[in-house]
Amino acid sequence: xxxxxxxxxxxxxxxxxxxxxxxxxxxxxxxxxxxxxxxxxxxxxxxxxxxxxxxxxxxxxxxxxxxxxxxxxxxxxxxxxxxxxxxxxxxxxxxxxxxxxxxxxxxxxxxxxxxxxxxxxxxxxxxxxxxxxxxxxxxxxxxxxxxxxxxxxxxxxxxxxxxxxxxxxxxxxxxxxxxxxxxxxxxxxxxxxxxxxxxxxxxxxxxxxxxxxxxxxxxxxxxxxxxxxxxxxxxxxxxxxxxxxxxxxxxxxxxxxxxxxxxxxxxxxxxxxxxxxxxxxxxxxxxxxxxxxxxxxxxxxxxxxxxxxxxxxxxxxxxxxxxxxxxxxxxxxxxxxxxxxxxxxxxxxxxxxxxxxxxxxxxxxxxxxxxxxxxxxxxxxxxxxxxxxxxxxxxxxxxxxxxxxxxxxxxxxxxxxxxxx
Numbered sequence: 043x044x045x046x047x048x049x050x051x052x053x054x055x056x057x058x059x060x061x062x063x064x065x066x067x068x069x070x071x072x073x074x075x076x077x078x079x080x081x082x083x084x085x086x087x088x089x090x091x092x093x094x095x096x097x098x099x100x101x102x103x104x105x106x107x108x109x110x111x112x113x114x115x116x117x118x119x120x121x122x123x124x125x126x127x128x129x130x131x132x133x134x135x136x137x138x139x140x141x142x143x144x145x146x147x148x149x150x151x152x153x154x155x156x157x158x159x160x161x162x163x164x165x166x167x168x169x170x171x172x173x174x175x176x177x178x179x180x181x182x183x184x185x186x187x188x189x190x191x192x193x194x195x196x197x198x199x200x201x202x203x204x205x206x207x208x209x210x211x212x213x214x215x216x217x218x219x220x221x222x223x224x225x226x227x228x229x230x231x232x233x234x235x236x237x238x239x240x241x242x243x244x245x246x247x248x249x250x251x252x253x254x255x256x257x258x259x260x261x262x263x264x265x266x267x268x269x270x271x272x273x274x275x276x277x278x279x280x281x282x283x284x285x286x287x288x289x290x291x292x293x294x295x296x297x298x299x300x301x302x303x304x305x306x307x308x309x310x311x312x313x314x315x316x317x318x319x320x321x322x323x324x325x326x327x328x329x330x331x332x333x334x335x336x337x338x339x340x341x342x343x344x345x346x347x348x349x350x351x352x353x354x355x356x357x358x359x360x361x362x363x364x365x366x367x368x369x370x371x372x373x374x375x376x377x378x379x380x381x382x383x384x385x386x387x388x389x390x391x392x393x394x395x396x397x398x399x400x401x402x403x404x405x406x407x408x409x410x411x412x413x414x415x416x417x418x419x420x421x422x423x424x425x426x427x428x429x430x431x432x433x434x435x436x437x438x439x440x441x442x443x444x445x446x447x448x449x450x451x452x453x454x455x456x457x458x459x460x461x462x463x
Contacts, residue, residue, distance in 0.1 A: 048426075052430050059301075079370050088336040089336040089339055089353065090350055092340025096147060096148060096345060100291055103281065105153065105191065106217070107152060107154055107155065107190070108171070109158065109222075110193075111156075111157025117224075121270055122270055122294070124294035142185075147347060150289075155174075187212075189281050190219045191220050192221055194221070194222070196224065196225050196227070196260075197225060201241060210247055222258075222260075222261060223238060235260075257280070270295055274289070274293055300408075301408060305400075305404070315335065319391070323388075325377060352417060367402065394435050395435060397438045402434070405430060406420065406427065
C-alpha cells in the first residue's frame with residue numbers, strides 16, 4: 043500500500059487529526075485485564091454498552107432559548123442541531139410551556155421557553171422563567187441550564203422591559219446569555235447592525251467575549267450561514283469547558299468540530315488500550331482490547347446519530363466491520379504489518395491499533411451522517427477503509443518514534459505485508 047491508495051478526503055482529515063490528538067489529555071487510562079476471545083453476542087454487548095454510556099463520557103449540554111413568539115427560536119435550533127425536534131409553528135404560539143427536547147445522542151438538551159406574547163393569553167412569561175427556572179436549577183445537576191440564547195426578530199427590532207427582566211433573571215443565576223438577532227436579510231444589514239449596537243448599549247447582562255463588549259450574533263434562522271457558525275463559536279466560548287465536546291458532538295453545522303469531539307473518544311480508548319497492554323499481550327489473547335475498542339465504536343456511532351438497531355441489527359455490515367477491526371484475527375493480521383513484532387502486542391501497538399480502528403470507524407460514521415455513504419450499502423466502502431487502517435497504524439507507530447522491536451517504525455508510505463483486515 044502507498045499513500046496514493048488512501049482517499050484524499052481522509053488524508054485531509056488526518057492532517058486535521060494530528061493537531062487534535064497532540065493536545066488531548068491521556069490521564070484517564072485504566073487496565074482492562076485478560077479476556078478470552080469474544081463471541082459475536084459478547085461483542086455486540088460491548089458495542090451497545092458504549093452506545094448507551096456516551097453520556098458518561100460527554101456530559102450533556104443544556105441550552106435555553108428565549109424570545110418573542112415568532113422570533114425563529116425553534117427554526118434557529120433546528121438549523122444548528124438538526125435532529126433536535128423543536129416545534130415550528132405559523133400563526134398561533136407553538137410553545138405554551140417550558141419544554142425540554144433531547145437529541146438522540148443524549149449530548150444536548152434544549153429548553154424551549156414560551157414566547158413572550160403569551161402573556162396576553164396565559165401565564166406571564168417572566169413568571170414562567172422565574173418559577174420554572176427555579177425548579178430546573180434546583181433539580182438534578184445534569185438537568186440544569188448551562189447557557190441561554192435570547193432571540194430578537196429583525197422584523198420587529200423591539201426590546202421590551204420583559205426581555206430585560208428575563209435576561210436579568212438568567213444572569214442572576216450565573217447563566218450566560220448570548221443575544222441573537224434572527225431572520226436577518228442581506229439588504230438590511232446596516233439597519234440591523236444599528237439595532238445590535240443599540241442592544242449592546244441598552245441591555246444589561248449579555249455575555250461579553252470581546253473586550254467587555256456584549257456579544258450579539260446575527261443569523262438567518264432557516265439556512266446555514268456564517269452567522270450560525272459564529273453563534274456556535276460564541277456558544278462554545280461562553281460555555282464551561284466541560285461541555286464543549288457536547289456542543290461539538292450535538293451540532294451539525296461544522297463537520298470538523300464534530301470529528302474533534304469523536305477523536306476525544308478515540309484518544310481515550312487508545313490510552314486505555316495501551317494500559318491494557320502495558321504488559322505485552324499475546325496475539326492469541328488480543329480480545330483483551332476488544333471491549334475497549336467496541337465500546338469506543340458504540341460511542342462514536344451514537345454521537346453521529348446512528349441507531350443501535352442500525353449498527354447491530356440483521357447481520358449489519360457495520361457490525362461485521364467492527365468485528366473485523368477487533369479481536370484475535372484482527373491482531374494477527376495487523377502485526378504482519380510491523381516487522382519483528384512476533385506474537386505479542388505491546389502498549390505502543392495497542393494504542394496505534396485503536397487509533398487506526400477508531401479513525402476508520404469515524405470515517406465511516408461521518409460518511410453515513412453526511413449522506414456520502416448509504417448505511418445499507420457499506421460493502422463497497424470497506425475496500426478503501428483498509429488503506430486508511432494501515433496508514434494510521436504506521437503513522438502512529440512512526441510518531442511514537444519506535445517499533446515493538448526497538449527500531450523506528452516503518453514510514454506510512456512503505457509497502458506493507460498482505461493483510462486480511
